[in-house]
Amino acid sequence: MQENTPAIAEPLSADRQAPDKTIGELFVDNPRMSARHVNIWYGDKQAIDDVSLDIGASQVIAFIGPSGCGKSTFLRCLNRMNDGIDICRTEGDIQLDGQDIYDSSIDVVPLRARVGMVFQKPNPFPKSIYDNIAYGPRIHGMASNRAELDEIVEASLSRAGLWEEVRDRLDQPGTGLSGGQQQRLCIARTIAVSPEVILMDEPCSALDPIATARIEELIHELRESYTIVIVTHSMQQAARVSDRTAYFHLGKLVEVGETRQIFTNPSHELTKDYITGRFG
Amino acid sequence: MQENTHISSIFEEDLTSLTRMTLELGALAAERLDQILRALADLNSVDLPALVDSDGQLDALEAAIHEKGFEVIALRGPQADDLRRVLVTLKNASALERIGDHIRNTAKRMLAVGEIDTNLLPVDQLSRMGSKVADMLAEVMQALENQDSAVALSLRNQDVEVDAWHTVIYREMITAMSEQDDMLGACVHYLFIAKNIERIGDHITGIAEQIYFLDTGQMPDDERPKADKSSQLADLD
Amino acid sequence: MTEPTKTMLPPDEAARRVEASLARRRKAERRFHRMGLAGVLIALTFLVILFASIFSRGIPGFFQYYVELEVQLEAARLDPQGNTSVESLYAGDARGVLRAALFDILQPSGRSARRDAGKILSAGAEQRLRKMIVADPALLDTTQTIRFAVDEDIDSFLRGFILRDTPEADRRMNERMIGFVDQLQAEDRIHYQLSDYLFFGSASRNAEMAGILGALTGSILTLFICLLVSFPIGVASAIYLEEIAPKNRITELIEININNLAAVPSVVFGILGLAIFINLFGLPRSIPLVGGLVLALMTLPTIIISSRAAIRAVPPSIKDAALGIGASRIQVIFHHVLPLAMPGMLTGTIIGMAQALGETAPLLMIGMVAFIVDIPGSVTDPGTVLPVQIFMWADFAERMFVQKTSAAIIILLAFLIVMNAAAVWLRKKLERRW
Numbered sequence: 001m002q003e004n005t006p007a008i009a010e011p012l013s014a015d016r017q018a019p020d021k022t023i024g025e026l027f028v029d030n031p032r033m034s035a036r037h038v039n040i041w042y043g044d045k046q047a048i049d050d051v052s053l054d055i056g057a058s059q060v061i062a063f064i065g066p067s068g069c070g071k072s073t074f075l076r077c078l079n080r081m082n083d084g085i086d087i088c089r090t091e092g093d094i095q096l097d098g099q100d101i102y103d104s105s106i107d108v109v110p111l112r113a114r115v116g117m118v119f120q121k122p123n124p125f126p127k128s129i130y131d132n133i134a135y136g137p138r139i140h141g142m143a144s145n146r147a148e149l150d151e152i153v154e155a156s157l158s159r160a161g162l163w164e165e166v167r168d169r170l171d172q173p174g175t176g177l178s179g180g181q182q183q184r185l186c187i188a189r190t191i192a193v194s195p196e197v198i199l200m201d202e203p204c205s206a207l208d209p210i211a212t213a214r215i216e217e218l219i220h221e222l223r224e225s226y227t228i229v230i231v232t233h234s235m236q237q238a239a240r241v242s243d244r245t246a247y248f249h250l251g252k253l254v255e256v257g258e259t260r261q262i263f264t265n266p267s268h269e270l271t272k273d274y275i276t277g278r279f280g
Numbered sequence: 281m282q283e284n285t286h287i288s289s290i291f292e293e294d295l296t297s298l299t300r301m302t303l304e305l306g307a308l309a310a311e312r313l314d315q316i317l318r319a320l321a322d323l324n325s326v327d328l329p330a331l332v333d334s335d336g337q338l339d340a341l342e343a344a345i346h347e348k349g350f351e352v353i354a355l356r357g358p359q360a361d362d363l364r365r366v367l368v369t370l371k372n373a374s375a376l377e378r379i380g381d382h383i384r385n386t387a388k389r390m391l392a393v394g395e396i397d398t399n400l401l402p403v404d405q406l407s408r409m410g411s412k413v414a415d416m417l418a419e420v421m422q423a424l425e426n427q428d429s430a431v432a433l434s435l436r437n438q439d440v441e442v443d444a445w446h447t448v449i450y451r452e453m454i455t456a457m458s459e460q461d462d463m464l465g466a467c468v469h470y471l472f473i474a475k476n477i478e479r480i481g482d483h484i485t486g487i488a489e490q491i492y493f494l495d496t497g498q499m500p501d502d503e504r505p506k507a508d509k510s511s512q513l514a515d516l517d
Numbered sequence: 518m519t520e521p522t523k524t525m526l527p528p529d530e531a532a533r534r535v536e537a538s539l540a541r542r543r544k545a546e547r548r549f550h551r552m553g554l555a556g557v558l559i560a561l562t563f564l565v566i567l568f569a570s571i572f573s574r575g576i577p578g579f580f581q582y583y584v585e586l587e588v589q590l591e592a593a594r595l596d597p598q599g600n601t602s603v604e605s606l607y608a609g610d611a612r613g614v615l616r617a618a619l620f621d622i623l624q625p626s627g628r629s630a631r632r633d634a635g636k637i638l639s640a641g642a643e644q645r646l647r648k649m650i651v652a653d654p655a656l657l658d659t660t661q662t663i664r665f666a667v668d669e670d671i672d673s674f675l676r677g678f679i680l681r682d683t684p685e686a687d688r689r690m691n692e693r694m695i696g697f698v699d700q701l702q703a704e705d706r707i708h709y710q711l712s713d714y715l716f717f718g719s720a721s722r723n724a725e726m727a728g729i730l731g732a733l734t735g736s737i738l739t740l741f742i743c744l745l746v747s748f749p750i751g752v753a754s755a756i757y758l759e760e761i762a763p764k765n766r767i768t769e770l771i772e773i774n775i776n777n778l779a780a781v782p783s784v785v786f787g788i789l790g791l792a793i794f795i796n797l798f799g800l801p802r803s804i805p806l807v808g809g810l811v812l813a814l815m816t817l818p819t820i821i822i823s824s825r826a827a828i829r830a831v832p833p834s835i836k837d838a839a840l841g842i843g844a845s846r847i848q849v850i851f852h853h854v855l856p857l858a859m860p861g862m863l864t865g866t867i868i869g870m871a872q873a874l875g876e877t878a879p880l881l882m883i884g885m886v887a888f889i890v891d892i893p894g895s896v897t898d899p900g901t902v903l904p905v906q907i908f909m910w911a912d913f914a915e916r917m918f919v920q921k922t923s924a925a926i927i928i929l930l931a932f933l934i935v936m937n938a939a940a941v942w943l944r945k946k947l948e949r950r951w
Contacts, residue, residue, distance in 0.1 A: 084840065121834055139852075193842060
């Protein structure tokens with residue numbers, strides 16, 4: 001497997017320290033996922049330092065922070081994508097619906113059907129549009145015949161706002177679509193296996209503003225049925241799209257709160273500096 | 281008005297609710313101005329103390345508009361027309377709230393004056409001045425709803441009449457105060473009432489200018505006609 | 518503000534200097550361009566010379582001289598037992614029938630004259646006659662006009678390699694034989710036509726009967742075994758090394774060794790094959806099975822290296838996407854990585870096969886140099902391969918062998934070009950754009 005070891009940012013001057021205890025509302029009632037005292041190491045370097053956080057059900061939570069702060073690393077441990085990186089070591093308790101996902105009895109394969117992922121660069125399979133969507137349900141045995149599979153494909157594409165555009169060309173390659181359409185295809189592919197949580201790692205950074213706006217509107221529509229965690233390097237996007245925002249800094253979780261409050265009146269110095277652009 | 285709706289539906293909702301709240305605030309102010317006018321004709325026909333106490337309603341609504349506007353700027357990042365709309369809404373809410381304050385002040389002073397010999401006092405002129413301002417308020421709220429910058433511009437000119445009335449009342453009161461000492465207190469109250477109504481007219485003009493700004497992106501550049509010469513009156517005898 | 522210690526060139530001065538240096542740069546590039554062109558032209562020239570010499574020597578190898586005879590196919594003489602069985606035909610006198618036909622024309626007088634006349638026909642003529650009868654018994658008791666190959670010496674004479682001027686004692690043909698040949702030519706019975714022996718004949722000491730069919734079959738069988746063994750093992754090894762093996766010292770060691778194996782001289786694999794397959798396992802020598810196994814050993818590093826490169830070329834984003842959907846590692850490999858890597862793997866395999874086709878040294882080591890006349894029917898029948906056949910023919914002195922050797926080289930080259938073309942076509946057809 002190829003290694004994707006991210007760069008760890010240089011530490012700031014001594015007078016700006018992250019707090020020992022995260023500020024804000026970390027915990028919610030009836031969370032979909034919860035993390036307690038999570039630490040992640042890449043070899044000797046610590047990427048995530050004692051992070052505890054709840055992911056609320058049917059909500060959108062955004063992870064923001066400067067490059068190398070660990071937000072993507074933390075996101076990937078929620079569906080155990082970090083398992084594929086040999087030098088990555090995860091400690092702590094992460095639960096999905098009350099079940100520890102790092103327990104030795106848990107099989108990663110069904111976990112990833114329940115916690116789906118959309119990546120930064122749209123990555124449709126080099127297959128037809130239909131087969132792209134149908135792949136997940138096929139390997140998980142979710143449809144017993146072709147008719148059911150057709151239904152799942154149509155429902156997923158409709159939910160992703162792509163059905164009308166592609167209904168007449170389902171057998172054409174998925175890679176022939178535009179960037180924004182490809183990303184919506186990837187979202188439809190993720191939805192097709194009926195996940196509970198959708199993780200998005202900077203899903204719009206490769207797209208133009210209009211495609212981005214459409215995907216943000218899609219996220220807004222999807223939040224009723226799914227729990228969404230989105231990592232973004234655009235604060236404006238976090239402001240537009242999320243209900244809660246978590247600010248990461250050098251592996252620590254500095255502040256969590258309602259998005260409205262974080263962007264109008266953040267509590268911690270570091271959060272304020274980052275959001276107002278006074279960072280560094 | 282922009283023809284297309286925003287891709288983000290919540291953005292669209294936010295902008296709509298800002299406009300709706302402003303219209304609500306305007307309706308509240310207009311209704312209270314109406315009460316003042318009726319009280320001018322017949323003091324007992326209106327519950328003035330209740331009017332004074334319920335001013336908090338407008339303050340609360342203005343605070344809500346302010347909060348919402350703040351949120352829209354922080355979270356949605358409005359640009360161009362959207363940005364002007366938000367800023368204009370905040371300014372107009374402020375103006376409408378000030379109008380509410382002036383109404384409250386007027387009501388307090390009317391209570392203080394009480395039943396007075398209406399022959400001496402320019403109740404008639406005040407009523408006509410007040411009616412004019414009430415009409416202007418109705419017109420400007422209509423212009424706000426329809427985003428009619430032409431109507432808005434014409435409103436600026438109508439304020440001349442209000443200013444003229446104010447100058448007239450001012451002269452009369454000064455004359456009355458110099459001739460009849462025992463009416464001094466009442467006259468001063470009436471002066472202030474006239475001033476309040478004149479200020480309401482100015483605020484309405486301000487709202488009209490904001491409507492023009494929202495539509496065109498620029499403030500109207502010609503000086504609006506002013507006819508209030510009261511501040512320049514030196515010869516008071 | 519402190520004085521800057523280093524200054525930049527103002528734009529107009531910089532532009533002037535660039536302009537000034539332009540001439541020098543262009544000259545250098547023109548020189549490079551010309552050198553490259555010269556190199557290409559020299560290479561092309563050598564290529565043209567090479568092909569010209571091969572073709573000029575090889576094309577005649579595709580043709581042979583035949584003599585046309587009217588043969589009376591007497592059933593009684595040819596098929597004494599009357600059942601057209603192989604035994605009956607061998608018991609019969611095909612040779613006599615042919616000689617009768619020939620003497621009919623030449624009318625040789627005396628035993629030595631008849632002996633000389635008999636030498637004109639190829640030794641394989643009678644076998645050909647027998648085969649014809651077996652194929653079509655209705656021919657018996659008819660008179661047919663048949664063309665038979667002439668003997669290799671006559672053929673050489675007709676091509677001009679044996680000269681009339683040479684003193685008779687130094688020639689392989691005497692005057693009488695030349696006279697017979699002249700007579701046949703005068704009667705327009707000598708024909709120069711495409712050789713059916715080259716393609717359908719097998720190994721033979723007689724040049725006119727020599728053909729490549731046996732060697733070709735042996736090559737095909739050997740390559741088949743090689744492909745059968747090396748492709749699955751090579752692909753599986755590549756998958757293991759790229760996708761499954763942990764990144765530790767042992768894996769590194771395996772990788773280094775495989776890369777080095779690709780550079781090992783092929784004859785070493787022959788020695789290895791000799792030691793293991795023949796001495797240790799006791800397999801017979803000179804069979805395509807062993808030859809295929811040896812070639813497989815040799816081709817494996819090539820396949821592994823090219824397959825690994827093909828696997829590495831699969832974008833990791835595709836694998837991430839599949840993993841994110843909940844595919845297991847094995848499903849990711851077989852549903853996504855392999856289909857995308859397959860064009861590269863196939864191309865590498867075909868190139869490896871093309872190399873194996875031309876290998877001689879390791880096969881010599883395991884004994885596929887034997888003189889085998891029969892065409893191998895299975896992988897366990899003794900056989901030889903095309904390059905080895907060429908190698909053996911090159912040893913023989915007869916002029917005709919020289920031409921047939923060149924012809925066989927042309928056939929081998931044609932095969933290699935076809936295989937490489939197939940690799941290119943396959944790559945183009947299967948290449949997906951993502």
